[in-house]
Amino acid sequence: MSVDRAEEAATQSLHYYSVAPGVRLNVRSGPGTGYNLVRVLPEGAQVPIFCQAPGTTVSGPYGTTNIWDNINNGEYVSDAYVQTGSDGYIAPRCG
Template sequence: MKLLSLVACTAAFLSTGTLAYPITGTTVNCRSGPGTSYAVKKTYKKGDSVTISCQSEGPVVSGNSIWDKTTDGCYVADYYVKTGTNGYVKPKCGGTGGGGSSGKIPGPVTNDYPYKSQCGPADKWNYFKCQCTSFVAWRINERLGINFHNKYKGAAWGNANSWDEAARKTGVRVDNKPVPGCIAQSNAGSAGHVAWVTKVSGNTVTIEEYNYKNYRAYGTRTVPKSTFNYIHVKV
């Protein structure tokens, strides 16, 4: 994991004034898309400097799910680029990574959860279907376009009451300032609770959720903002 350090950050400015970052891996492939399934377009050597045009979510490499699109027009795993942080340093690339759809934040208020009639076994994000965590994991993937799962960025997200800790550990912002498309999170109860923020109005938030008052089922509530912490995976 890359740690932010004013001393260790060795990014340099090129003669054009563009910030460049050194490659840390011995031989690092730069691919046509954000993931190891894409074709290799070129290869960088350790010590080469790259400039980043934008960043995208993709398969996790040593705990880091960010992929950097270089100005060479290909993607390299951010783990191998010394940016000085394990978070974003550039805007997200448009139309790439994560498999979700754009323009859906926060999206319609509707029970479009794909497992609503298939409760029980684990989903593809390693959460139990029809639980609050599965519903929110699906919303993050579908509406934020982020490849979120139970081991996102190398941390164990686990039950809802550990999501705030996992978020802070991986550099995802947690605060008391909700916006549509962020995650409402509570440590109350034996396992906590997470929900999707769909509207913010004054001192209240409207959330969509699973398995709260409705057992293994969808529901909405409008509650005081102070009811939850807010996890900003993207917004």
């Protein structure tokens, strides 16, 4: 499978998850609150999850967790604010 086909297949199977209602979610450069703020997602945002990594423990609308979701290259959000339907990992570990 060529790289283009692999990327196309990955994109087609990509699922988007809703950010908690009424939340403007901070996007960090790494899996934790100590990483630089990259941007802020608007209310009603939906995000893909490419991989997940352990990091700073955060409490949010969907519980308390140390799981951080990689939503883009160098962009992470706390899983406590993303409605994945699970308290555990739903994507491969980053790295």
